[in-house]
Amino acid sequence: MIRVSGLHKSFGEVKAVDGVSFDAPDGCITGFLGPNGAGKSTTLRILYTVMKPDRGSAQIDGADVLTQSLEVRRRIGTLPHGSGLYPHLTARENIAYYGRLYGIHRSELDDKVEQVVRQLDIESFADRRTKGFSHGQRTKVALARALVHEPKNIILDEPSSGLDVMATRSLRDLIRQLKAADKCVLFSSHVMQEVAALCDEIVIISRGQVALHGSPDEIRSLTGCEDLEDAFVKAIGRAEH
Amino acid sequence: MFRTLRIVFRKEVLDNFRDRRTLLSALLLGPLFGPVIFAFAINLSLKQSVSDASEALDLPVLGAEHAPNLTRYLRSQNVNITEAPASRQAAQAAVESGAHDVVVVIPPSFGAALAEGTPATIEVIIDQANRQAERESRRALNALNAYSQELAAMRLSARGVSPLVMRPLNVDVVDVSTPSGRSAMLLGMLSYFFIFALLTGGMNLAIDTTAGERERGSLEPLLCLPVSRDRLIFGKILAACLFMALSLAISLTSFYLTLKFVPLEKLGMTPNFGPPVALTAFLLLLPFTLLGASLMTLVASFTKSYKEAQTWVSVVLIAPTLPILIVSLLMVRPSTELMLIPSLSQHLLLVGLIRNEPLNNLHVAVSVIGTLLAGLLLAWLCARLYRREGLLV
Numbered sequence: 198m199i200r201v202s203g204l205h206k207s208f209g210e211v212k213a214v215d216g217v218s219f220d221a222p223d224g225c226i227t228g229f230l231g232p233n234g235a236g237k238s239t240t241l242r243i244l245y246t247v248m249k250p251d252r253g254s255a256q257i258d259g260a261d262v263l264t265q266s267l268e269v270r271r272r273i274g275t276l277p278h279g280s281g282l283y284p285h286l287t288a289r290e291n292i293a294y295y296g297r298l299y300g301i302h303r304s305e306l307d308d309k310v311e312q313v314v315r316q317l318d319i320e321s322f323a324d325r326r327t328k329g330f331s332h333g334q335r336t337k338v339a340l341a342r343a344l345v346h347e348p349k350n351i352i353l354d355e356p357s358s359g360l361d362v363m364a365t366r367s368l369r370d371l372i373r374q375l376k377a378a379d380k381c382v383l384f385s386s387h388v389m390q391e392v393a394a395l396c397d398e399i400v401i402i403s404r405g406q407v408a409l410h411g412s413p414d415e416i417r418s419l420t421g422c423e424d425l426e427d428a429f430v431k432a433i434g435r436a437e438h
Numbered sequence: 439m440f441r442t443l444r445i446v447f448r449k450e451v452l453d454n455f456r457d458r459r460t461l462l463s464a465l466l467l468g469p470l471f472g473p474v475i476f477a478f479a480i481n482l483s484l485k486q487s488v489s490d491a492s493e494a495l496d497l498p499v500l501g502a503e504h505a506p507n508l509t510r511y512l513r514s515q516n517v518n519i520t521e522a523p524a525s526r527q528a529a530q531a532a533v534e535s536g537a538h539d540v541v542v543v544i545p546p547s548f549g550a551a552l553a554e555g556t557p558a559t560i561e562v563i564i565d566q567a568n569r570q571a572e573r574e575s576r577r578a579l580n581a582l583n584a585y586s587q588e589l590a591a592m593r594l595s596a597r598g599v600s601p602l603v604m605r606p607l608n609v610d611v612v613d614v615s616t617p618s619g620r621s622a623m624l625l626g627m628l629s630y631f632f633i634f635a636l637l638t639g640g641m642n643l644a645i646d647t648t649a650g651e652r653e654r655g656s657l658e659p660l661l662c663l664p665v666s667r668d669r670l671i672f673g674k675i676l677a678a679c680l681f682m683a684l685s686l687a688i689s690l691t692s693f694y695l696t697l698k699f700v701p702l703e704k705l706g707m708t709p710n711f712g713p714p715v716a717l718t719a720f721l722l723l724l725p726f727t728l729l730g731a732s733l734m735t736l737v738a739s740f741t742k743s744y745k746e747a748q749t750w751v752s753v754v755l756i757a758p759t760l761p762i763l764i765v766s767l768l769m770v771r772p773s774t775e776l777m778l779i780p781s782l783s784q785h786l787l788l789v790g791l792i793r794n795e796p797l798n799n800l801h802v803a804v805s806v807i808g809t810l811l812a813g814l815l816l817a818w819l820c821a822r823l824y825r826r827e828g829l830l831v
Contacts, residue, residue, distance in 0.1 A: 245662045248827050270664040277662065281655030285456035286449075297445045298663045326456075339659065 203253035215405035228396035229385040236405040237385040274348035280339035284328035299346035313341040333364035353384035446673025468638030469689035472631030473696035498522035501544035539571035629785040639685020640678035644734030649747035678731035728813030777804035
């Protein structure tokens with residue numbers, strides 16, 4: 198369960214996040230949608246505590262991002278934008294390194310790593326060094342790394358960018374599996390179709406503010422547009438003026 | 439606390455060992471660079487100074503027929519009188535072009551002047567800008583001066599005057615430099631090579647901690663882990679220290695082996711560089727690893743990319759030379775205050791060690807503690823910087 202209330206964050210003159218509030222409940226896929234530079238990544242970075250908000254607050258399962266940042270990081274699995282791996286380590290070693298840092302006990306580590314390796318279907322290249330992996334393979338390993346400690350909340354920053362059709366499909370399957378396991382999934386994107394195909398809730402953000410928030414059907418009726426992409430453009434347009 | 443540190447440390451060590459190319463350059467190039475340069479420098483100075491008196495000097499003399507006694511004397515002084523250029527002009531041109539190092543010109547009037555007892559002129563053509571000819575010309579001049587003195591003594595004796603009136607002073611130079619002391623001058627530059635090798639060993643890891651992780655995109659996910667950033671960075675700094683120590687050990691060993699093949703005794707040096715000295719040097723330099731690793735990490739954390747970091751960190755490689763250079767120029771003796779300056783204190787201790795002087799315990803303690811404290815301060819600064827938000831961009 199992720200709760201965001203009144204977040205503000207500026208970089209010099211630029212207001213990157215300007216009063217963003219929304220909830221992302223458990224067992225639900227929440228899409229965080231907005232054009233480039235709308236403040237998506239900054240909001241997510243505040244959620245996974247690598248940045249501090251100027252004002253406002255956010256809680257993950259009740260743990261505050263400012264005062265209980267270690268607890269917050271324990272409760273989430275993240276795929277930051279452009280997640281890199283260690284090229285000289287194998288996929289399995291990359292995952293195990295994170296597992297150790299998440300505090301997984303040595304006796305459980307191998308099992309947990311094996312579990313995500315199977316869950317993400319990366320057995321065939323799990324013992325190869327990640328140098329030279331395709332973008333799809335790298336994303337899978339980065340996801341496995343983020344899920345190895347079985348977090349309750351999963352935050353993904355544009356996970357599908359640059360993926361081919363097959364990889365995008367398996368990513369969607371994975372996200373649905375996570376939902377079925379009653380996890381709270383929050384992922385950002387700038388592609389409406391993708392969000393529409395997957396999400397239960399959509400938060401549209403523009404210029405650092407929430408322009409619209411609701412289920413796909415609610416958004417259609419609120420904007421009066423049958424097509425979600427038109428609705429997206431309309432919602433953003435409204436915020437731009 | 440130590441669990442995270444250990445996890446990070448082990449991963450960095452494994453990662454670095456797997457990166458063969460970088461490892462090779464760090465652990466071979468740095469430590470081998472020193473011995474090669476050193477052997478080269480020694481051989482060069484051997485060529486310059488060793489051959490000397492034992493070897494006959496080939497001396498072209500123009501107009502030798504005008505001074506048969508002089509030529510006989512020169513031959514007795516282990517000088518080979520050789521064919522000279524045909525004329526004085528030719529002789530001058532030959533020295534100018536470097537064909538001859540030195541040419542002696544005896545004018546036809548030489549014999550007559552000697553017989554009259556007026557100063558007989560001899561010309562010695564040399565090129566003082568030519569450093570290589572310095573030794574040859576000095577030997578020629580010394581031989582001629584000696585002949586001149588001998589003639590003067592004979593003239594005085596012939597007049598019933600003791601030749602000793604010509605020597606009111608008897609200047610004796612007493613050289614107190616021990617063979618070890620002389621070698622220390624040359625071996626003084628060793629300390630910089632060791633520090634250089636030490637620093638290159640951990641350079642790659644120090645850069646990787648910030649600029650490398652950022653460029654690879656692995657920094658942000660790493661910072662999302664439920665561990666404190668201090669521990670991440672200390673783990674990385676410690677791993678860099680390990681590789682620095684490794685590089686230092688390789689460097690010391692390769693020097694020990696190189697010295698066995700360099701004929702230092704020919705230079706009158708008996709280098710005191712056996713295994714016990716190498717081990718002591720290792721221990722004296724060990725505290726410098728923390729300082730080096732932290733300093734490089736700190737410098738790299740300000741840069742935007744791996745390449746930029748490499749440029750700046752290379753500057754750090756030169757930094758330890760500055761105090762050494764200044765002190766070498768000023769010929770400062772070791773003092774307790776100087777032991778507070780990292781790199782300089784190690785240099786001074788090492789020079790003393792090679793000179794076979796007993797180690798001053800207070801100096802060692804001040805050097806070790808001072809360097810460690812400076813290292814800890816910089817590591818703390820690194821941790822402070824690692825906490826910044828701006829780290830990501």
